[in-house]
Amino acid sequence: MTEASLAFSDLDARARAMAGDVPADRISVRDHVVDVEIGAFQAERGVTQRLSFSVVVEVSDHGGAETDDVDDILSYDTITEAIMAELEAERLNLLETLAERIAQRLLLSPQPQRVFVRIEKLDRGPGKLGVEIVRDRASGDADVEAQDAPAPILAFLSSTALTAEALPTFLDQFEEDGVPTILVVDADLPLMQDSWAARNIVLLQADQAAWQLASIDPRVVPVGTRTELDWGLKNEQLSVWAPSKMVLDAVDAPISINLVDLTLWFAQQVQACQILWVGCDAPDTPGISSHSVMLEDLS
Known part of the structure; x- marks a missing residue:
């Protein structure tokens, strides 16, 4: 042949x-x-x-x-x-x-x-x-199991938290504690109709909010893939989630323009040990520890 x-x-x-x-x-x-x-x-x-x-x-x-x-x-x-x-x-x-x-x-x-x-x-x-x-078997790493990333803390930063003078001090605490942490930034989005186009706009705005935080504090690194997130968790990097790629590529992500819904889904994906809601009230989060951190607590 x-x-x-x-x-x-x-x-x-x-x-x-x-x-x-x-x-x-x-x-x-x-x-x-x-x-x-x-x-x-x-x-x-x-x-x-x-x-x-x-x-x-x-x-x-x-x-x-x-x-x-x-x-x-x-x-x-x-x-x-x-x-x-x-x-x-x-x-x-x-x-x-x-x-x-x-x-x-x-x-x-x-x-x-x-x-x-x-x-x-x-x-x-x-x-x-x-x-x-x-x-x-000779052409790959099938017998090598990937090291699991540690369970992180998620910190949801409200739009008001982003403008708080004490925010750098708050980030200092994560750095000093050495606890694996991923930040999620509220894009302070206007209410729009649920549609494919609206969802894409919301996700892109959330990506921009992640980069905005990185411009405020250079220690924060925007990450958009699970591989980048896992690497950051294993290497003491303070990551902020840029959600568009991960959400659009997922088969089970919620069809929602509400970033709180997406944060709860994301917490399951990374097996977060708790969620901190900074500058806003904590929603009901069955099965995961969830706490509000008020702005006065940042000072």
């Missing part, structure tokens, strides 16, 4: 061609179609499109054929669950990222030795637009 024909063949043919002298057993799921919101273009936000997943997993020797026990094999559900787990984790821009994460998740199981992943967009052109990757 030529390289050109192999490139356009199904994954099983590619797996057979790469098998070597001792072909491995293969488990596969083909043409698994899911409606997904994905894509880097603005036209792909707020809508779903069909993705087709084909996955072939080469597995190590097992006794499933002899025992007829499902626990002795790699289940097909393991493949489909890996796909759905990565789709539900966050909204992604690139098929390449999604394919990589599915492959690495599958390689966390003991049986897979090599994984072939093909993902195709079915609705973005006259044909199928897709990517295909091959990963094995």
Whole structure:
């Protein structure tokens, strides 16, 4: 089989061609179609499109054929669950990222030795637009577990708190205590109708408020991704959340223009240990410690 024909063949043919002298057993799921919101273009936000997943997993020797026990094999559900787990984790821009994460998740199981992943967009052109990757245990860090970020304190800074003379002293206290902290800044937004456009405007204004705080105090670093947030928590950085990317990329973020609602959702995402509401009354927050810090307490 030529390289050109192999490139356009199904994954099983590619797996057979790469098998070597001792072909491995293969488990596969083909043409698994899911409606997904994905894509880097603005036209792909707020809508779903069909993705087709084909996955072939080469597995190590097992006794499933002899025992007829499902626990002795790699289940097909393991493949489909890996796909759905990565789709539900966050909204992604690139098929390449999604394919990589599915492959690495599958390689966390003991049986897979090599994984072939093909993902195709079915609705973005006259044909199928897709990517295909091959990963094995030597090509990734599947056996290395990421260090968990510590549970932070969230401090919600009201618009009045931002103008308080004692705000630098308040931030000093976090620095001295060395407690992992993420700041959330109220953008003091006017009430607007609930719509996709209004939600985007609110999030962009909240991003601007985060950068405004950074201009007030250079110790504060605006961060917009979970990776940046985790790094900041592990490295004693005083971070302020710029929410637009994380909210727009999430599959379970509230459809709300209320930054308090988004803060409560964010607290769950980062497993915050408590929330401080600075310069405003604390809302009801079941399941998490929540306290008001009045402006007079900042002096």
